[in-house]
Amino acid sequence: MAELAGLEAQIGVRLPEEYRTFLLRVGAGGAGPAYGTFPVRRTADRWGWEGDGADLADWSRLAEPFPAAPLDPTALRTLLERCPQEEDFTDTDEDFDTAYEAWDEQWGEVMWAPQRTVGAIVLCHLGCAARQWLVVSGPERGRIWNDDRADEVDLAPLLDTGGRPVTFARWYLDWLDAAEQQLSGTPR
Template sequence: MNTEHADPRDLAAIRAAFATANGGGPALGWDAVRAFEAVHGVVLPEPYRTVVAEVADGSAAGPPRYGLVGLAELPDDWGAGRPERDLGRPFPLTGPWVWEDDPRPSAEVDPVLDQVFDHGSVVLGTEGCGVYWHLVVTGPHRGHVWYVGGEGAAPFGAEFGSSTAEPGFAGWVRHWAAGGPWFSG
């Protein structure tokens, strides 16, 4: 997984997947992507960066189930009253975490939980019922796609045991385009 340079094969597969997805927003163009990055103090990982600039800024027909939201958007079911998201602060996790089973007191868990939802990732979309897909843009898992739900969070990809797919945005899109289950963990 190369987060610095878009692989032409990945881009071709992603373009093909989004060509069949109806209702996508037009690509933002490079100036708008760079402006977003400057405001948030990040550089988006490839190939997502190129997709948003050149292919589409969102898609009504997945992935995920309710569509890929635009770069600067949040899903309609995103919690009201959540703190402002800070993409420049690192995403805190590097492995799965089921906070619902965490034995620590909530005073220790809650601050990290807020970071999982609000630091270092763009929200790609929702599966509904409080289940979101995030693309990590800052931190050790930069470029990985994460499932974040009400009970816990886990990285997507075969190396993490959550699917048979490659990790990262390209693997996530390929998995969706092939009709794979959204999560098998």
């Protein structure tokens, strides 16, 4: 309990109750959905999450409300349509490379702007640079969000089959149920 209090004091936010319970009763990470739940650990001087992409979260801004509003779909589509295509460049590969690098820089400024994920921590890696985040501040607090930005798809809430937002406990327990069924050979 004292370690959790130390973590929360450092990051300036009380973690969502379901995640707090997980940290106190299950563990600080490890087995879980996809490639496992990123562990939270203390180094010599501070707490932090470890894993491929865990450092995408700005731990100094976790108390700020997560900006749940998606990017303007029309602006996003327009930017994607402006992505240079190699077949449109007949002169040299260098011209395409220059155009693509300029577009990619603009894309990165829009999609990967640090303010897009304030108030959230990266929970796990799904492979191919896809991740899932746990929102810790704001109206989406306690909910899981998908991050497929590496595939040119905006951040989006994880929804269950009924279209309802998935919380940390539902996310983790669904994974446990699926793992148990897989091990027992029982179809889902």
